[in-house]
Amino acid sequence: MPAMNGGLLDSVGTGAGGGTGGGGTISAVNPLVSLRDNLNVDEDRQVLSVKTKMADVSDLYLRIVSLDEFDGTTWKPARRSITAVPDGTFPTPIGLGSDVKRTEVDTTITAAGWYAQDWLPMPYPPSGVTIRGNWRYEPLGMTLVGDHGQNTRGLTYQVKSLDVQPTAEQLASAGPPPAAIERDFTKLPDSLPPVVARTARQVTAGAANPYDQAVKLQDWFAVTGGFEYDTQVQVGSGSEGIARFLKDKQGFCVHFSFTMAAMARSLGIPARVAVGFAPGSPQADGSVSVGLRDAHAWPELYFEGVGWTRFEPTPNRGSIPPYTLPESPGSSVPDVTRPSQTSSAAPSPTPSTSESCTPEQRRLDGGCASESPQAVLPTGDDGPKWYAILAWVLAGLAVLALPLAPMLWRLRTRAVRLGAHGRGEADAVPHTLAVWQELTDTAWDFGIAPDESQTPRKAAARIVRLGSLDATAAASVHRVANAVEQVLYAPQPRPTAGLTDDVRRAAAGLSAGVGRGTRLRAVLVPRSTVRVLWAASAWWSGVRERALALRPTWRKASGQQG
Structure with a gap:
């Protein structure tokens, strides 16, 4: 609108007419x-x-x-x-x-x-x-x-x-x-x-x-x-x-x-x-x-x-x-239920017994077919020790849990970032930035990789555009971005209410705009979990640098035999 020559509009005249009186x-x-x-x-x-x-x-x-x-x-x-x-x-x-x-x-x-x-x-x-x-x-x-x-x-x-x-x-x-x-x-x-x-x-x-x-x-x-x-x-x-x-x-x-x-x-x-x-x-x-x-x-x-x-x-x-905007926003992203301690993947706490299973059979490999692992624990000195059994059980649980680790890590990270703590004025900056991190990571999980070079406003516009968000979700994304700019640039950062709900509405909008496969991947294998690898790599690099700095450097004197 404003032209470089000073005009927002190309005026047909020089402004107002009619002299200095009341009309014109x-x-x-x-x-x-x-x-x-x-x-x-x-x-x-x-x-x-x-x-x-x-x-x-x-x-x-x-x-x-x-x-x-x-x-x-x-x-x-x-x-x-x-x-x-x-x-x-x-x-x-x-x-x-x-x-x-x-x-x-x-x-x-x-x-x-x-x-x-x-x-x-x-x-x-x-x-x-x-x-x-x-x-x-x-x-x-x-x-x-x-x-x-x-x-x-x-x-x-x-x-x-x-x-x-x-x-x-x-x-x-x-x-x-x-x-x-x-x-x-x-x-x-x-x-x-x-x-x-x-x-x-x-x-x-x-x-x-x-x-x-x-x-x-x-x-x-x-x-x-x-x-x-x-x-x-x-x-x-x-x-x-x-x-x-x-x-x-x-x-x-x-x-x-x-x-x-x-x-x-x-x-x-x-x-x-x-x-x-x-x-x-x-x-x-x-x-x-x-x-x-x-x-x-x-x-x-x-x-x-x-x-x-x-x-x-x-x-x-x-x-x-x-x-x-609708006064009653749509549903938020459904929570993923954590694995239950009583699920079928865990051993039964109450071993079943069978009258046809003799002590000799219990000592055989595999035990009785109708019994749980606890039912075949040895009662004497023969067979594997209890700590060996425990090690195998823990190893089995680790194998089962490993594929779920990315999902569990994201669930925990999301809970921490969107937690109920840190809503006072003193916590306005860390809470708002944590919410923004959660929003950008959620977009990443749905296929929109973050661009750290962009301002919050431009990053929000990019998420809205690439995610094809509806009006409600788009407004939520922009509200979070505006809150980030406020806490970063205002002389006295103020907390903004409703940011957690804004992130959930944005996540629901992102989920609605992708296919079933992308939704499942966003839950089970979130892309943003690569941050764990980045953090581990940075930690290891730091350890190596400190170790190299502490290692004495031996230099041989000129002409001296070792």
Whole structure:
């Protein structure tokens, strides 16, 4: 979105118009080209440095502008009236009811000295802004735009915003939208191919309400539809480009957001596209770094009583909104029962007797056929000693247990990593890292070898992609990765609740996506047990090095006979 020349959008003008009074209009065009350019830059330059009091920065999207008009060629901002920036608190967002939970969040944003953007990046919805310079306010999109050449270059500004937390029930029970919203935000051009609406109906078949339809669309794009994220594609963003995207199933955030918004409109759901930045990367000083490659676009759908609501159809980008996830997650990975001490592999504790078995027969090789090993123990000095029998029994048990050793080791390791201990603030780092290790090892057991060179965020995206995880499992993987980044980079690491359940949901998703053979191997011969060999090899190398260091070196003096 933000171009190297400073523009997220290629503006048709120089920003706001209408002088210094209270009125005026703004307009802008398609961000497709500049957004793609930014995602493909060789160097991910920092655009914004963000400090926020938001509890979970994985949901910290920074919105610049909304694209609410689709003319068949592209999505773009409609011409909107602008006013002076409101003093104090901004008006309540359109459609947001008083019964929806919300928390006001303070965020400070500093723009890079080279980043000259006409539109102000902010969390949505803003409830107040403190900024110097000439800025105007667009009420419908709740955006700020620079007036008379004003831009973001080197500015630091403060934003108060609302972290809106609707429930799935509130969204599912939303009433019909106001007539003006429905009229303006469900328009589609006549040039839109019928395949778009037809596909929307097919994907959302069985949905009980518009919210269910929206979630089905999101999950189809992000997880189940077979789409691939690719910033190199050139399919365009107009009506024909949307149809081609549905056919080829390759594109980047512009194509996913444009297409989902068009499909939502075809179902009668008011929709628009937001352009801005996906959540950035947490830093050691507690800030969040937002770079060029975080440039992003996502759809916003309107639900009466909640207002404009974010969805995330782009695979492996941003975060899936919590209100689109099931509140009762699926089953976790079934536990493997440990071998019972009373199983048939163990000797019977009560020897059977037989009246037809004489003492002489007991001394013969094999004893009596109907008796257990204990029944043939010698009573005199003849035959093997008791300790020899015990040695043979232990050897037999070892032979039986050896094939189960990898499984038993994984069970023990999993229990230790996911144990109930270590949940306080002092244990936030070791517990979170142990949970992350368990997640990556579980993925390895199912065939996804770890890549230690990747960040937790990229490693999580790789697991989701290669494991073809559903929305619930994918969200769990990303939550664990976000928790890892938080404890590694936050000034005061905090424990994150529910990580153990997240790992179990992720494991269930990985298990569901593989065949029976892979599932059995993951349980009986887990690939991650190779770590035992690595540890043993490292230990032995250390022993050898210490031994060599202690061994005296005898050198013969020159010309001396040995």
